[in-house]
Amino acid sequence: MSEFIIKNGHVFDPTQGIKGDKKDIAIKDGKIVDKVSGSAKTIDAKGKTVMAGAVEIHAHVAGPKVNVGRIYRPEDKLFTYMPKKGSQRMAGGFSIPTTFKTGYEYAKMGYTTAMEAAMPPLFSRHVHEEIRDTPIIDEGAYPVFGNNWFVLDYLKNDEIENTAAYIAWLLRATKGYAVKSVNPGGTEAWAWGLNCLSIHDPVPYFDITPAEITKGLMKANEFLGLPHSLHIHPNNLGNPGNYETTLDTLRLTEGMKAKNKFGREQVLHLTHTQFHSYGGTNWGDFESKAKEIMDFVNKAKNVTIDTGNVTLDETTTMTADGPFEHHLTELNHLKWANVDVELETAAGVVPYIYSPNISVCAIQWAIGLELGLMAKDPMRCYITTDHPNAGPFTRYPRVIKWLMSAKAREAQINAFKHKDKVVNQTSIAGIDRELSLYEIAQMTRAGPAKSLGLSSMIGGLKPGMDADVVVYNFNPDKPVAKPDDIEAAFQRAACVFKSGVQVVADGEIVSNGNKRTIWVDAKTKENPQVMRDIQEKFLKFYSMTQANYESIGHHFIPNPYAIEVDARS
């Protein structure tokens, strides 16, 4: 493999504490190295910013509900198509881009790893087919567990070891990466048209509460010592006053400690926190409770979060929170798709327009930014848009602009139709913090990599790590002429390396790289009871046979990268 050296850039790497010093980054055989030979190809990064490849911790980019969005929203493709060019396929779509466009757009922004946030286990083969067709970036997928019949049955009796054995089996069968829980219990209730809005609402028939499910999944996750923690979308998403449910969920982590060999410190990752930080009792007195949430998160070292920033776009919401999507379609009367998945989960899809002329949308925008600006430890708070729920991932550069520039925020606040409401019902106008490039690197690289248990591999520029390196056309020595320059720089990287292969040059795709599918292979002690339960449920209640359930083979996972966990002792 060829050698490269990226010279004289301003390097930002939280894994080594480098804050903009001029430094050369050497690449050899797909890894960062101390030095390379004289024949290495030189990339001049003078006056530019150099970071590790960014890590997406939560986005809906591949799988059945994403594709429902593509199928039922032809309008999303209007004015977005890029024709075939060189090694690139034709690519289109805005909030739910085609798989090719997903890969290209992430790479152009300097993202080299992305995690699909919710994989229905029965549909894992579909998720992997789409991942295979998403070029360049490494991807993994989180299977959903929070409404799974096995989990509900085991956790009703607090059977942690059995839950863990089942999790290990399902991760292997679906080639999944982490334990995801969406509206625990509520989505099972949705199969009867019901919901669980607090963590103590009992799940119909199963006689268990969301609190018990969440606590049990955290315990099982630590029992296994998986790279990532439980990744939760808590109950009561999107409703005024829901911050109390969020705090109740967060309090379940009290006294819990992470146990793993991957350097991960949290026991719970709370995702798209913006949607869970609402005060008020209705859409009129709707207000931000970002401060209350961040007061808790800042103190709780065993919790990480991502923001879920609203980007003020027309987008497509999609979640395994089936009852929420029904609630949403009753609210906005736009087309509603729903899929209930036997024994496992459900999903809903509804288009949504975050209009700057609607006070609630503007307040949501403010809350997402408040979370990032109130974070005391940027290593535990990550930037997402919960793509495509709060906005498409292609708006990350804009979110970064808002986080880095009070001037940019002020301009947006002044542009809102209901500016007064935004100012009165949030604290965004009073925040003058501007995040530094180092903090952005923590929130988009080192932080999410650590939370995922991948900090020895990605998210940094230490010798030995994967050579995922990005050069941005942004000179940190010079004052920012206008905030839009930040957005422009992060939208199209000057140069991107993925595992030592240059995939982007001058903002254009030059190679499809060497994409991998990352999954977790957890070994547990033999558990005949769980194996028998699996066999029985397939015989009696699934609509497919157990032998046809697994995602396996070249067609689905052409280039696997398994992370091994031994939980046998």
Add this chain to the structure above:
Amino acid sequence: MTKTMTDVVCPFCGTLCDDLEVSLSDDGKQILEVYNACVIGTEKFLHSQAKDRVTRPRMRQEDGSWKEVSYDEAVEYTAKILANAKKPLMYGWSSTNCEAQSVGHEIAEMCGACVDNTAAVCHGTTLIAVQDIGIPSCTLGEIKNRADRIIFWGCNPAHAHPRHMSRYSIYPRGFFTGKGHKSRKIVVVDPRVTDTASLADIHLQVEQGRDYELLNALRVALNNEWLPDVVAGIPQEKIREVAEVCKSGRFGIIFFGMGVTQSLSKNHNIDEAIALTKHLNEFTKFSIMPMRGHYNVTGSGEVLAWQFGFPYSVDLSRGFARYNPGDTSTIDLLLRGEVDAMLTIASDPGAHFPISAVKQIAKIPSVAIDPHLTPTTGVSKLHVPVAFVGVEVGGNAYRMDNVPIDTRKVVDPPAGMLTDEEFLTKVRDRVKQLKGVK
């Protein structure tokens, strides 16, 4: 000793049964028996064993006779007609695996082709309705485990999806439906007294073409509003009774077929059926599901959607994907004489399209890729026989509820025969050469 393969997936209809057992001869080369499959599925497996099967490509000659050609010659012809055409059409895809579809799409992109599947003459109207109004649905296991209200509207699974009723919809004993058939109420809406209708608790013998009115009347009945004495040939008391049956259930489902998608009002029928389903969710839990025909027509829509953003009738001729059924759909393209080459794969438009469209296929350079002899292979210039997907080669397929199942290889194809994917890969590589693509 015969060998038995289990968990075999049936490559016939959208029910995609995956519990078949196939017994093979000692040497593993002959299929002897097929267990658990319906009569159509069994036939598909056994048909692959036919001694008179065509195993090499055949080119139609000037005098109308057929001449056997090599696969290489077939690749050359196919690549050339596609590469040289201004607007080629690549139609079918519904009875092959997603692997072959993916390779086909690469060719289509290079040649600026129109890509369309059999939804164009089947559930395409459903897809248009879904684009209008969405679709609340579920997987088939949910029906088995929970559903106590089953409606079959304009479909006849007793003949078209024979094991649907025993595996998912009428008879199975699921988790919350331990009494099986007895725990369910069955409603069939069909102008004919079909074999499915004979299983119904209530058969609404709707006047032909009046489905929209009846669907709408059911919504009126849900709201307890005024109705005329008779709607669509059904007395209003009966309509109110059915509305009550639906409301009083715990979990209901509407399965619908071509009786509503391709009769008068087309997509508007489905709009209304989905609106009814959505409306019922204000009272209880209700879902709706199209009874997809070919075993992987759903998969074709899925692959097209994640690669190009649209589920059928995709036109790539301008260098980017466009979608406008009626304009970019196959029959319309043929009738307007707009396409100058056609590749048909894994479907039989010759048997199902209007004769005027079939005549057009016969006029232009054309190739049909199909294991069988069909009316389409009969009108095409080149017939490329291939291995049976799901019998002689595996590959992914999507069930009518969008659940992917990887089909299995049971026996080898006759010596020297290519699969869809292998043939298309050769064509793709040749097209690359012809187009000078690296």
